[in-house]
Amino acid sequence: MPKILVTGGTGLIGGHLIKKLLAENYSVSVLSRSKSSIEDIEFYQWNVRKGEVDINAVKSCDYIIHMAGANIAAKKWTQKRKEEIINSRTQSTQLLFDTVKKHNPKLKAFISASAVGYYGAITSDHIYNESDKAHDDFLGRTTQKWEEAADKFISLGIRVLKLRTGIVLAENSEALAKMTKPIKLNVGAALGSGKQYMPWIHIDDVCSAYINAIKEEKMNGAYNLVAPQHINNKDFTKLIASILKKPLWLPNIPSFMLRLLFGEMAKLFLFGSRVSSKKLLDTGFSFKYTKLEMALKKLL
Numbered sequence: 637m638p639k640i641l642v643t644g645g646t647g648l649i650g651g652h653l654i655k656k657l658l659a660e661n662y663s664v665s666v667l668s669r670s671k672s673s674i675e676d677i678e679f680y681q682w683n684v685r686k687g688e689v690d691i692n693a694v695k696s697c698d699y700i701i702h703m704a705g706a707n708i709a710a711k712k713w714t715q716k717r718k719e720e721i722i723n724s725r726t727q728s729t730q731l732l733f734d735t736v737k738k739h740n741p742k743l744k745a746f747i748s749a750s751a752v753g754y755y756g757a758i759t760s761d762h763i764y765n766e767s768d769k770a771h772d773d774f775l776g777r778t779t780q781k782w783e784e785a786a787d788k789f790i791s792l793g794i795r796v797l798k799l800r801t802g803i804v805l806a807e808n809s810e811a812l813a814k815m816t817k818p819i820k821l822n823v824g825a826a827l828g829s830g831k832q833y834m835p836w837i838h839i840d841d842v843c844s845a846y847i848n849a850i851k852e853e854k855m856n857g858a859y860n861l862v863a864p865q866h867i868n869n870k871d872f873t874k875l876i877a878s879i880l881k882k883p884l885w886l887p888n889i890p891s892f893m894l895r896l897l898f899g900e901m902a903k904l905f906l907f908g909s910r911v912s913s914k915k916l917l918d919t920g921f922s923f924k925y926t927k928l929e930m931a932l933k934k935l936l
């Protein structure tokens with residue numbers, strides 16, 4: 637079976653994906669900043685800032701799934717944090733590119749995580765698809781630079797995929813925990829206008845889409861990884877409350893309060909547009925979770 641090298645394999649998506657890859661008998665290795673260990677997995681190390689990588693990780697793999705990057709919602713977006721968010725993605729991609737060029741130019745595909753943040757932190761009626769341009773804001777520019785770094789692999793004749801993922805819903809996801817916690821405490825409320833869309837996807841579908849990207853040689857370029865159902869923040873919040881059988885009695889949390897608490901990062905919670913999954917569906921991909929209600933009932 638092909639050997640898959642996963643960067644950021646210790647993270648939320650990586651953890652689930654690795655289990656699925658192993659269940660499908662792929663051989664899996666992980667490139668990490670630390671000396672971790674997971675059963676049945678070879679761990680290699682790198683230090684992106686210093687430009688150091690264990691070349692054995694790259695030499696021996698057939699596919700690279702690149703998911704490493706500083707978490708965008710973990711800390712306030714100071715100038716320093718913004719640089720870390722960008723550099724951890726672009727410099728790591730460049731380091732992989734240089735290493736592949738030298739040691740493994742026959743790599744079968746470079747599959748890079750990306751995000752619907754490509755389309756920017758904006759609320760509009762437009763349904764974004766893969767041919768739309770990157771938005772000129774921090775999220776848009778960051779994702780664009782990340783994808784441009786991945787596209788360099790095309791010059792080596794390597795298939796490149798950029799999977800523009802929405803909010804990943806999983807049992808252990810921070811995003812879901814942050815949404816459900818106040819509701820469980822009876823103080824839940826929609827955020828800002830509540831009209832912002834929240835493109836979401838269940839973790840099982842994320843993993844299946846990544847594995848499809850390995851298998852389907854015809855898949856190329858950018859794909860949106862979002863469920864086909866579009867839902868805004870108000871209806872999302874209402875649905876969580878009704879599944880948890882909790883009341884929603886508070887008015888929406890005002891935008892200014894979120895800006896005070898989170899600074900510019902509040903844009904993550906206050907804005908969002910609809911994103912199309914048509915291109916992925918057209919490859920024959922079938923979602924296990926098409927409706928948010930199905931996903932939440934499974935996860936909560």
Ligand SMILES: NC(=O)c1ccc[n+]([C@@H]2O[C@H](COP(=O)([O-])OP(=O)(O)OC[C@H]3O[C@@H](n4cnc5c(N)ncnc54)[C@H](OP(=O)(O)O)[C@@H]3O)[C@@H](O)[C@H]2O)c1
Nearest residue numbers: 644646647648649668669704705706707724749751801804
């Ligand atoms: N989860 C979502 O809802 C979502 C949505 C859209 C896009 N994405 C993207 O998909 C990728 C995976 O998401 P995730 O939720 O699994 O991420 P995550 O849980 O935050 O894990 C990312 C991994 O990246 C590595 N990492 C963290 N900071 C780093 C840094 N400064 N430099 C280099 N590596 C660093 C870590 O691995 P080591 O400690 O092993 O090095 C970490 O486990 C990310 O790039 C994310 O932006 C996620």
